[in-house]
Amino acid sequence: MQSETDPKNDPQPATGERHGWDDIKPILDHARHVGISTALTETGRRPQDSEQADFACTVTREAITNALRHRQEVNRIVVSWDHNSRGGIDITVRDDGRFLNNEADNTSSSGTGLARLRAEVQAHGGGFHSGPGSDGWTLQAHIPSLAAMAANNIGMKENA
DSSP states (O other): OOOTTOGGGSOOOOTTOOOOGGGGHHHHHHHHHTTOEEEEEEESOOOSOHHHHHHHHHHHHHHHHHHHHHEESOOEEEEEEEEOTTSOEEEEEEEOOEESTTGGGOTTOOHHHHHHHHHHHHHTTOEEEEEEETTEEEEEEEEOOHHHHHHHHHHHHHHO
C-alpha cells in the first residue's frame, strides 16, 4: 500500500501515454498538500520533445518521492528546469530535509530508485548526480535532446 505522502498516488497518464511538461503540477501540488512548500522555476524554451518531457517528469517525480519517503522535517522542495538552446534540459531538485536511517553516511547505496534512474539517464546520454549537502539533498540531471538523438539514430541506420 502506498502512503499518503507518495506522489505516485497522483493521477498519471493512461498506460502507454507519456507525461507532458505540465504533468509535474499535480506532483508539486501533492507535496504542498502534505505541508511542504514547493517551487518550480523554469528557464529557456520548452522543446517539442514528448520523450524528454516524460523523462523530465519521471526524474522530478522520483526526486520528490525520495524527499517525502526518505527524509524527515522537509519544509521545502525547489525544482529547477533549465532548457538550453541545444534542446537539452538541466534538472535540479533540492530539499531541506534531514536524513533517515543514517542515509547521509551511506550515500553509495542511494537506493534502487536512484540507481535505476542514474542508469536510465546515462543510457540516454545524460548526466546524473545526487547526494547530501549542508542543508538537505540535491539531485541534478542533464537530459539531452532525445528527439535529436532519435533523429540522429534514424539517419545513422539509413546510411548503414
